[in-house]
Amino acid sequence: VNTMGIRTYLSIITLNVNGLNAPTKRHRLAEWIKKQDPYICYLQETHFTSRDTYKLKVRGWKKIFHANGDQKKAGVEGHYITILNIYAPNIGSPQYLGQLLTTLKGEINNNTIIVGDFNNPLTAMDRSSRQKINKETQALNEALDQMDLIDIYRTFHPKATEYTFFSSAHGTFSKIDHNLGYKSSLRYFKKIEIISSIFSDHNAIRLEINNKKKMAKNTNTWRLNNTLLNNQWITEEIREEIKKYLKANDNKDMTLQNLWDAAKAVLRGKFIARQAYLRKQNKAQINNLTLHLKQLEREEQTRPNVSRRKEIIKIRAEINEIETKKTIEKINETKSWFFETTNKIDKPLEQDRDVHYYLT
Numbered sequence: 001v002n003t004m005g006i007r008t009y010l011s012i013i014t015l016n017v018n019g020l021n022a023p024t025k026r027h028r029l030a031e032w033i034k035k036q037d038p039y040i041c042y043l044q045e046t047h048f049t050s051r052d053t054y055k056l057k058v059r060g061w062k063k064i065f066h067a068n069g070d071q072k073k074a075g076v077e078g079h080y081i082t083i084l085n086i087y088a089p090n091i092g093s094p095q096y097l098g099q100l101l102t103t104l105k106g107e108i109n110n111n112t113i114i115v116g117d118f119n120n121p122l123t124a125m126d127r128s129s130r131q132k133i134n135k136e137t138q139a140l141n142e143a144l145d146q147m148d149l150i151d152i153y154r155t156f157h158p159k160a161t162e163y164t165f166f167s168s169a170h171g172t173f174s175k176i177d178h179n180l181g182y183k184s185s186l187r188y189f190k191k192i193e194i195i196s197s198i199f200s201d202h203n204a205i206r207l208e209i210n211n212k213k214k215m216a217k218n219t220n221t222w223r224l225n226n227t228l229l230n231n232q233w234i235t236e237e238i239r240e241e242i243k244k245y246l247k248a249n250d251n252k253d254m255t256l257q258n259l260w261d262a263a264k265a266v267l268r269g270k271f272i273a274r275q276a277y278l279r280k281q282n283k284a285q286i287n288n289l290t291l292h293l294k295q296l297e298r299e300e301q302t303r304p305n306v307s308r309r310k311e312i313i314k315i316r317a318e319i320n321e322i323e324t325k326k327t328i329e330k331i332n333e334t335k336s337w338f339f340e341t342t343n344k345i346d347k348p349l350e351q352d353r354d355v356h357y358y359l360t
Helices: 023-036 093-103 135-146 152-156 183-188 215-219 226-230 232-248 256-302 306-344 346-359
Strands: 009-016 040-044 075-077 082-087 112-117 149-151 165-167 172-174 177-182 189-195 204-210
Touching: 009 023, 009 082, 009 112, 009 177, 040 082, 040 112, 093 135, 112 204, 135 149, 149 152, 149 183, 152 177, 152 189, 177 183, 177 204, 183 189, 226 232, 226 256, 232 256, 256 306
Parallel strands: 009 040, 082 112
Antiparallel strands: 009 204, 075 082, 112 177, 149 177, 165 172, 189 204
């Protein structure tokens, strides 16, 4: 992740590097990344273990996220956007991708972008030979369509004949590297293009996403809503997630610091997802109750009835209870924020004065 500079758009690059064990190749890649200057760069097939990531250094880049081996998922998650980086096997890639997307379906939403080497063309246009896609790929495309996921590059360039991979054995070109996103998020994508990377047998794909004020919310620090810990369902699920995480990552390649940092990211993602689910559930419950209440009130206005009035009172009480609980949660969040920042009030004020001074 490139931490330098403020941009009006986010540039994301995905590239299969086909191994980075050679020092010369790592140096070329670092120079290439520096020249392309993306905000985030996703690499596949590095042949690195978690202890090798220090070998790849790019000036201004301070954060490296790594996953390999039996780990099925790796990505960067924020309040606004989640990016999944995938490397599919050479054999049976459509089935692998279909199963993976099914597994992750609950975690994929309209703020999700899926990038990586799928090792499989999605359309006949993705092959220079124009060979028709097989039944397995057709099934994968149907699954993507059901999830409202689209090939961003093919949507922007439906008739383009640019490719990301050349097979010297078959003498054919193909686009097996892809960027998938939601149809409803298409307006956020500014530009997408295939860019050359001579040091690899793959070309890279660059996606630019509009970085407006709404996206700036990503910089806010996430804080745990402590009231979630009072929910028995959530606490049990978090306990299971911790057990599963420790079991999956109990290996000699993982340092304790990386284990802890990754665990925080995983649990944060779980808490965010569960809080969003509860909010959505509460909103739907209130909407249903409100619609039912309005209907009863209309009926009561024309045909007064004692039992109906009791039902109206009951529904009002239910809505009040939900809204009161929601308000208490917000108050507790505010109290938590206040006690965390009460000793730091002077510092932001000093910063504000400094900013004002430079502006004038």
